[in-house]
Amino acid sequence: MPESQAITHVPRPIVYIVDDDATVRRSTWFMLSAAGFQPRAFAGGADFLDALPELAVGAVLLDLQMPEVGGFDVLQAVMRSDAAFPVIVVTGFGGVSGAVKAMKLGAVDFIEKPYVEDALIAVIESALVASRGADEAKQRRRAAQRKLEQLTPRERDVLELMVAGLPNKLIAYRLQISNRTVEMHRASMMDRLGQSSFSGAIRLAITAGLDPLPAEQA
Structure with a gap:
């Protein structure tokens, strides 16, 4: 195929869905897939953290209210990782105080359940754009820290x-x-x-x- 006719495949943005509610995971997965994202679902915080070291960087849609390993535990672990995962926390109606606490810990945004497709897509796209500069800055910071070590x-x-x-x-x-x-x-x-x-x-x-x-x- 001539170079001018070569097809460039642009990787689809990855979104990790971390939610203990199977119905929410399934509906969100289909919603994001239809919108052109590459979703991957996890049934809880422990499952996600086990996989975290091997995951490619992507947005994280994180439910705060989960049993055992809760959303705040997951968020803090993600913030300690070398890669810059933009985290969007999901709260129940009226859960603004929890969202504020999460954003102080490093989450980039929040969305309330039940969310509609347009609002969800908009907040994810915004988080991905913001994360690009943050990822570069975090990599520079870690490189400098390694030298200081x-x-x-x-x-x-x-x-x-x-x-x-x-x-x-x-x-x-x-x-x-x-x-x-x-x-x-x-x-x-x-x-x-x-x-x-x-x-x-x-x-x-x-x-x-x-x-x-x-x-x-x-």
Whole structure:
């Protein structure tokens, strides 16, 4: 087939349905399949978490009210995973307080049961769009964190105080070491991080979410 006539197959967005109600799972599966998504259903939180490490990234439609492993437990586990799964929580009528709590934990949106197709599709599409940038940011953060994990405890102390804005002389005073020792730790730290400039090391630390030591503490 000529290149100009080649057919490009665009993967359908994946949506994981996590709900202990078999009727809801079935109806939602058919609804999403008809709308062009690639749905996969799980009968409960435990089943989903067992499969999570092997799952491709996709949106998660998560019922909050489930026995045993509940929705909040699942949400927290998803937020701890390396991949950025956009989570939409499903609540019963009037369950706004639970939805607010879930969004504080990292859910991107919520929808109330019973939901209609148009509303469900809209919230999933919005979550998928928002997740693309979040996934890239999370990958950058994890890459930076892995680099910081290579540092010795003392090198990390030096970096934290650098991020807090302290010059070498004050870092030495705070850590009760010599200025020359600070310079040695700093050079070793920069080498481990693969950075040739002070600003590069600071940017990497900020990307990793490093909490600097307060300037008044060692």
